[in-house]
Amino acid sequence: MPKRTRTPLGRFSVALVTLAVAAPVAACGSGASSTAVAGDGTGKITVLRSNSALFEPLYIAQQQGYFKDAGLDVTIKTGAQDTSQNAPSVLNGEAQFAMTDSSGFLKGAAKNMPIRIATGLESATTKTDPTDGLMVKKDSPIKSFKDLEGTTVGLPALGGTIQFIVEYMVEKEGGDPSKVKFVALPTSSLGDAAKSGKTDAVYSFGAFYAAAKADGLKVIGNGMNDLPGITQGVLFSTQKYLSENAATAKKFINAVAKANTYANAHPEAVKAIQTKYTQLSADYIKNEQVPYYDKNIDKTVMRTVITKMHQYELLSSTPKDDAIYWDQAPTITGG
Structure with a gap:
């Protein structure tokens, strides 16, 4: 395949987040090593969501008490419009988790950033019509x-x-x-x-x-x-945080998984959150098909994405699995 000149990455767009790797990231630390504890003994977590979509299970977990039941005090914040600014926030310990999509995460992993996927939120599936x-x-x-x-x-x-x-x-x-x-x-x-x-x-x-x-x-x-199985939304953290706070991280991703299940069974709850937290029109929200949320990350499909993105000169390297996934992340081998 002939070489070609690539245009620099664009900025974040709705739902499909691009985690550009900016120079300041290299100077960031490797993440806060311990979980903060609230006055009542609960673990405190801050998570940076996308600006416009796929974050609905986070609010459902909060509304349904899944975080509270797990002993977690979770603060959900809107991440940067340019998500290259979210990785430094996680690496510096300002937030413990953040959202991105597969290619966004892989661009960081290809630059050897010490971040790992903790859980999935949504992957492409033939269970839903194309949107x-x-x-x-x-x-x-x-x-x-x-x-x-x-x-x-x-x-x-x-x-x-x-x-x-x-x-x-x-x-x-x-x-x-x-x-x-x-x-x-x-x-x-x-x-x-x-x-x-x-x-x-x-x-x-x-x-x-x-x-x-x-x-x-x-x-x-x-x-x-x-390409069924291509990951469209994930939550990531730092390798250090996940290693030193595995029990808390596991409680967090399990609560999000429960919220995924609830969201799939209650589309009206998803639409209510979209109405409150997005700028989508009421007519669109009313008539749209809600996403199918899934915690699982298909490692076979992800490997296809990695190989092909590198071939297309969209990735600078081909990171191995141990540089991509937390060892307790819900992964499957399918494709």
Whole structure:
């Protein structure tokens, strides 16, 4: 595959977080080593959530008393819009856990950051209909991912999970992903870019995907569901914190797992949290399909992501499993 010049990473976009590795991270410590204890003897944890999605189980765990029952005092804070600022917060002990997606985490792991995935929140699954995907004009000559060779594709951010899935599908269908040009555009303007011809195709998601689809754009493929098991949301911590506070960390991820189960059985609870903590429209929340939450991380699929992201020059190295997962993280081998 010919070499190509990569555009620097874009900023965080809804649900699919990109943990860019900034220079200041190298100067950070390896994380607070002990759990703070509240006056009533409960373990204190601060967790940084994403700005807009997949954080619902955290609030459910709080509302349903799962954290309290586990003896935990959990504070949920909104993480930085640019999630490259979340890793230093965890490494410095300002927070014990933070959210990201698979490619976001892997960019940190590839730089040998001492962080580990503690649990999953959501992975792509055929149990739900796509809520993201590649989109073109109805009369576009692009009928498949292979047809993207020689075209320009608009993305909400460069270098992350979305760019990976497009390149992966181009290659899977027999095309050459190095022949696709990617440009970063504001998420709200992706649909217009495809309709106006500014780009040949775009990849959109969530409310923007639904709006563009309603506006007449044609969808190609099944979005992230074309690679079932690709991790879309995880909680990570530092290796040091997880090692020295394993019992507390285990209680935390078990409480989140209970909340995942509750969220899957009570979509109305998910929608209530979205109404309170997001800027999504009431109409979209009412009619949207809620995510399927899953604690498990498929190591086989993750290894595919690692290998291919490195091949596509989206990762600087291929971190081994012991540099990715906490040894008590809920992992499976599937794919």
